[in-house]
Amino acid sequence: MAGNGEEALYGEELRPGALVGEWVVDRVQVQGPVSALYRARHARTGVPAALKVLHPQVAAAAVALRRFRREAATLQRLSHPHIVTVLGYGELSDGRPFIAMEWLEGQDLAAELATRGPxxxxxxxxxxxxxxAALRVAHAAxxxxxxxxxxxxVRLGPGRGGPAVKLVDFGVAKGLVPGAPGSSSLTHTGVVLGTPxxxxxxxxxxxxxxxxxxLYAVGVLxxxxxxxxxPFQGTTRHEVEQLHLHAPPPRPGEHAPVSAxxxxxxxxxxxxxxxxxxPDVDxxxxxxxGAVLGGAAPVEVPRAVGLYVEARLTGEPGPAAMEDLDAGLERASTLAREAGLEVRVLGGACLLAVASLPDDVRRERELRARVLDVALALTGRDASAARFHVTVHVDRLTARDEPHGWADGAASAWDAEGGEGGLLxxxxxxxxxxxxxxxxxxxPAxxxxxxxxxxxLLPDAPERWRLSARR
Known part of the structure; x- marks a missing residue:
């Protein structure tokens, strides 16, 4: 075909009848910012296919072109019943690349949720x-x-021996090992790809x-x-990203009848x-x-927040200084109780107060914030002869194997979840x-x-921070 007819068929948007490799375009299905998805059929057999074609302005960028070709190579390598099948790929006469994939009769889960709910x-x-199962194959590759x-x-119709789903769009997939599709330098550390x-x-x-x-994305799904x-919604991309970085996730049970x-x-x-x-998808x-069907369901270890206050005198331990110390510890005890803590230890120069953390994410966060407010109040400078060294931590209330919680011997190694012996x-x-x-x-606190x-952050002390103020 020549002249205006060719331009009509092969303009920026392909028209019905355009021949793309072995496939004839029927209609445009989705117009995206980077590529367009067309429904097509095989020119000889008539078998339907999905054609993904890169937009001309995007195809002019070498990196985008290589990434698109990489998606085709990735999908061809990941042959699996629950991953969309690649039928072929190539380029149009103007250099635009395309991928031909099996046509999936069904709807994606986002559309299903919109029409029927959870x-x-x-x-x-x-x-x-x-x-x-699809992720297992991808990760193994x-x-x-x-x-x-x-x-x-995409959830497929029931005419295939029962409902089934297929994973699509590996456009930003990245290789985990050298030589795997996506392991090239197309994406570098510091480049953000994905959906916020x-x-x-x-x-x-x-x-x-x-x-x-x-697996994090599985949690979101x-x-x-x-x-x-x-779990996280915002009015801007930045707001959503900040929630993913810093906000504790809500429990599904706050919004639906879901078990603990x-x-x-x-x-x-x-x-x-x-x-x-x-550690992995399995x-x-x-x-x-276990959580859905019963049996060995995961059990979260109960955690608690602990406030430890140690009083130290700045001068000679005379009667006035000792009165300041006692008054300071009494104030610490009062503030701790008002914040919802239980005073477990009240000695001559120290105090330990603890509280179990509630399951509700919002209440848990509010409790920890109250404890940090108490810590700041106790370390404010005043005319007292006593100064307080305050530490706040979150951990198990007792050690795993010791119901009394006091471990003998040297201190265990402290990791991101706290001391091996628990708060006590x-x-x-x-x-x-x-x-x-x-x-x-x-x-953790x-x-x-x-x-x-x-x-x-304290130097040479990972996961330990010096608290200076309430923002």
């Missing part, structure tokens, strides 16, 4: 078994999807993704399927630190089955970090409150 836990499990979301999971509503904190920070990055809404065990599975997926999520699915094993989390006047707060309190 799914039941058993329906969610059936969907996630299939999504998980060294590929992380990085854009798993409801729009990229589903992005893991490490993606937002531009860090190198791994399989656990997809689980929350959305169970409740009909994403299922809440625990979702919340573990949505942990800010990838090390705290499930571990996640095992916990999800003080050497595990209380240290002499130098100057009085500013409280010390550990990472500060987590999610960084926007409300000014704090600076």
């Amino acid at each position: 799914l039941s836990p058993r329906e969610v499990l059936a969907v996630m078994e299939q999504v998980g 060294g590929v992380v999807h990085r854009d798993l979301k409801a729009q990229n999971v 509503l589903s992005m893991a904190p490490e993606q937002i920070r531009g860090e190198v993704p791994d399989a656990r990055t997809d 689980l929350f959305q399927l169970l409740t009909g809404m994403p 065990a299922l809440d625990a599975v979702v919340l573990r997926c949505l942990r800010k630190a990838r090390e705290e999520r499930h 571990a996640l699915l095992e916990d999800l089955r 094993h003080l050497p595990g989390w209380v240290r002499d970090d130098g100057e009085e006047g500013t409280p010390i707060v550990t990472g 500060l987590r999610g409150l960084e926007m409300d309190f000014a704090a600076s």
